[in-house]
Amino acid sequence: MHLMTLRPRIVIVGGGFGGLETAKALAEKDVDVTLVDQQNHHCFQPLLYQVATAALSPADIAWPIRSILKGQSNTTVLMAEVTGIDTSARTVSASGRQIPYDYLVIATGATHSYFGHDEWQDAAPGLKRIEDATHIRRRTLLAFERAEFSTDEAEKQRLMTFAIVGGGPTGVEMAGAISEVAGRILPADFRHVDPRTARVVLIEAGPRILPAFPEDLSAYAHRSLEDMGVEVMVNTRVTGCDDGGVDLGDRRLETGCTIWAAGVVASPAGKWLQAPTDRAGRIEVRDDLTVPGHQEIFAIGDTASIKQANGTPVPGIAPAAKQMGQHAAAEIIGRLNGKAPTAFTYRHQGDLATIGRKSAIVKLKRTKLTGFPAWLFWSLIHVYFLIGLRYRIGVAWKWAWDYLSVQRGARLITRSVKDEPPTAHKNGASHDAAA
Amino acid sequence: MHLMTLRPRIVIVGGGFGGLETAKALAEKDVDVTLVDQQNHHCFQPLLYQVATAALSPADIAWPIRSILKGQSNTTVLMAEVTGIDTSARTVSASGRQIPYDYLVIATGATHSYFGHDEWQDAAPGLKRIEDATHIRRRTLLAFERAEFSTDEAEKQRLMTFAIVGGGPTGVEMAGAISEVAGRILPADFRHVDPRTARVVLIEAGPRILPAFPEDLSAYAHRSLEDMGVEVMVNTRVTGCDDGGVDLGDRRLETGCTIWAAGVVASPAGKWLQAPTDRAGRIEVRDDLTVPGHQEIFAIGDTASIKQANGTPVPGIAPAAKQMGQHAAAEIIGRLNGKAPTAFTYRHQGDLATIGRKSAIVKLKRTKLTGFPAWLFWSLIHVYFLIGLRYRIGVAWKWAWDYLSVQRGARLITRSVKDEPPTAHKNGASHDAAA
Structure with a gap:
């Protein structure tokens, strides 16, 4: 079925803000998208503290990824644990299966x-x-x-x-x-x-x-x-x-x-790829968000380390992850159409924090x-x-x-x-x- | 504090339909009520299947018992596991404490x-x-x-x-x-x-x-x-x-x-009390809902086995547990006022089941x-x-x-x-x- 197609195969690892935004941006494109996450749900992390303090229920801020993406007929969602990436065979190892890709987007986030x-x-x-x-x-x-x-x-x-x-x-x-x-x-x-x-x-x-x-x-x-x-x-x-x-x-x-x-520390994606990482384990991506040495692999969100034009790092917040997701999707489509890589530009919209x-x-x-x-x-x-x-x-x-x-x-x-x-x-x- | 009082001490074990109803019926009475449950919440069991099939969230059908009873100043709620009852000392063993009672209501329900x-x-x-x-x-x-x-x-x-x-x-x-x-x-x-x-x-x-x-x-x-x-x-x-x-x-x-x-099988309360039980482990209570040999101990809801006037057993459903809870509370207040025991009469209101x-x-x-x-x-x-x-x-x-x-x-x-x-x-x- 999915694996038999001749359309370019794009695998996204992670259904957080970055991964989900990448998938959405590829909705109407002539590509096959597979999003893999070890959870079945996307979690709206900015409101997690409200679940932790009994104001909201888990289901208020978390939704099945496959249900968010159900309208995209070119997209498969798989609930599986990614354990490694074979960059020469261009496959992702997930719960015992090898999933082939032409382009790979790493959006595996961070942990404590x-x-x-x-x-x-x-x-x-x-x-x-x-x-x-x-x-x-x-x-x-x-x-x-x-x-x-x-x-x-x-x-x-x-x-x-x-x-x-x-x-x-x-x-x-x-x-x-x-x-x-x-x-x-x-x-x-x-x-x-x-x-x-x-x-x-x-x-x-x-x-x-x-x-x-x-x-x-x-x-x-x-x-x-x-x-x-x-x-x-x-x-x-x-x-x-x-x-x-x-x-x-x-x-x-x-x-x-x-x-x-x-x-916070980034997911082990940097190790899977043997890519250069910063102290927090984030992959030091190039200005187009690709992993050095791999034009076909993007790292975005909390998995990526990249600086803004003013020299400060792009912060690990949801809007940054979403912007990177949009950029990665646009880059992939651009390459498929023979265009040259373009640099990611982060637009900081602001910072918010509640106090009670x-x-x-x-x-x-x-x-x-x-x-x-x-x-x-x-x-x-x-x-x-x-x-x-x-x-x-x-x-x-x-x-x-x-x-x-x-x-x-x-x-x-x-x-x-x-x-x-x-x-x-x-x-x-x-x-x-x-x- | 609570244990120093001279008011009659009523201990209710279990915060299901029966136990909660008993506590509510004792709200304005001149007694000290302690409700013990190993969960912090009352669960509205008739809608559990909707949580199991993803229509509702747990918090939609379960509420902290102490919050339901917070308006009753004579009532303490304790989250603890009851492991036994000493009927001669008149104490309940709960998570390492001995809780004394003058009247005890067993409403511990049933399990699979x-x-x-x-x-x-x-x-x-x-x-x-x-x-x-x-x-x-x-x-x-x-x-x-x-x-x-x-x-x-x-x-x-x-x-x-x-x-x-x-x-x-x-x-x-x-x-x-x-x-x-x-x-x-x-x-x-x-x-x-x-x-x-x-x-x-x-x-x-x-x-x-x-x-x-x-x-x-x-x-x-x-x-x-x-x-x-x-x-x-x-x-x-x-x-x-x-x-x-x-x-x-x-x-x-x-x-x-x-x-x-x-x-279903009843909780082990029958064993704690060495009381006569039916095949499902329910205590065969007397017609006033007390445990044989213990005028001061009531068993209600799915913990009790009792027949209706027509000879059929009182069913293990929420309305029956609630009616028994009301009866137990009324009996306790009656005895404190020197009245004789009265028999419980079950009023069957009907049966409902949804199909999709x-x-x-x-x-x-x-x-x-x-x-x-x-x-x-x-x-x-x-x-x-x-x-x-x-x-x-x-x-x-x-x-x-x-x-x-x-x-x-x-x-x-x-x-x-x-x-x-x-x-x-x-x-x-x-x-x-x-x-």
Whole structure:
């Protein structure tokens, strides 16, 4: 069937923002597209923290890739794990099959980096996949359940202490959201602890949070978090993580739940291709986004390392991945039509981060917004970019409801208490898959 | 705090329909109520099959118990696993604590019964908890993913064969829903298999499906399922279950996914109390719902075995559990006020079962409904009984949308393909917890 055709075969590995955009841009073209992902769904990562903090359900922000692309008759979606690439045979190894390509687009994204301390992963899970979000939601809610059940006051206080490591947008969003859940949503539900006494501590190694933003916005976010009761520690490096807390040099913070939002590392695609990579494992692509030595292989999104005209790196955010996807698709079509390679140009549209339920910071080319207007802008942008009308209306409805009622709809702890060891989750590989 | 009070202490074990109703009926009373459940949520079981077939998300039909009861200041909710009852000390052992009671209500429900073949559990999961539903959803959707990926025609056909064991309401609902998902929702998404060729086989050991209904309704459901393409096998006993299929005496049905909807067995509460039980493990309670020999212990819902005035057993359905919960609460308050025990009287309101997306059967005292009017009645009843306005509007919206668009919103496979062994899920205890 697919393999018998004579049309050029384009294989895309990864169904994130970059891979999906590449596939969409090839919709009406005279090529055969195969998109391979080990998940069946595209996840709208910018809203993952809302799943982790029980505002949304997994299905609100994740959609089957094959259903997004079902209208494209030239596109096959395969759920399989890619384990290697044979660049001389021009095939991708995926779950025991060899999938041939004429052009290959690597869009395999990034995962958490523990800076050489992978043993911290179980004690301090990160937030990249739907499963991570439901795992963190469960850990957070279980901490309050255990505090309610415990008869030991010191243990109650430890359980209600939350450390978030990393002061980028994800860390800030998580800190703000957990603080609000504890302070506004949970209090009426508990009898033997007061969730308003929960401590939320945001730990940043650098001198300020949100370093990608201008200093004044960063300072605004810092003050806003503190006004909400979040303890913000800058210039503070985590030197150890275990189930009972985090070590900060010669200090120790006892916690009931630690969340990792600090570093990212690219997928192993660079190793598959033996391509030059930067320190984060991203392939140092040429200006047309191809992998050095392979005119027929593109790397995009968080898998690629490339600089803007002004010398700063293209950031690892969704709009950048989408722009690269569009460029890769256009390059492939261009080559098939005999055109010469063209350089990728990144257009930075701005940076956004929310701080809780009614505040945010926004930096656009000519404008800065803070507070409620920024939050409104953030909300509109995010609802707009959600794929599919059903989701837009559904998410808008849930947000409106939660905003008006100060409730959280998705406060499920899946798995029963007996499936859970008394301290914390022991095995990163068995993250509960929840949706 | 709670344990220091002098008010009568009422402990309820289980937050299903029966336990929750007991707690609600004690809301304004001068007693201390403690509800213990090993889950943090109440699950609206009648709609579990919709989660299993991707129409709804777990959070649409499950709510934190403590949030349902947050307005009752006399009620504590504890998330803990009950492991035993000391009837002489009058304490419940829960996750290492001893919780004292003056009155105890056992509402621990039921789970699947494999009729002595617990080894079938992994190959043929049942549907009782949220985790079961997401596990079955994942198994079902993965079967299609694997069929799309496979290059072997026989294997494709096996993967797209679904066996549902048990012709009660759950089995009928699952068969109808899977058949619709395969026939109406998935076809546009796949390129290398046609989901319309999927086989859905409903296997019933008795002479007819839905034996709790009158024969004509049962026959109507049988015909409707066959019209939808479901193969209905009655008088057919399953003699073996494994990852590749089911044995039916001297025949074998190769399947990609088998679902167990056949038997139920009560929780081990009868053993804790060394009380007389029926064959399904339900405690044979006295007519006031107390456990023989223990005037202070009530057993309700699927944990209790009791006959109606006409000699037939009270059925294991939500309305019966709720009525028993109300009765137990009233009895406790009565005794505290010096009144004598009164007998429980069950009021049967009717039976309902859906058959796919626009048909159902309904048996009320004086009325029978079939087809679309029955489906409409079923929908109204179920939305009405969902707890909380947000959920009612949310679920009604999703149903309306799915009905009009022939879509399914919650088609997530959580966990990536690499976490899954190539044949099937091996360990019942590690059911993916998904919400």
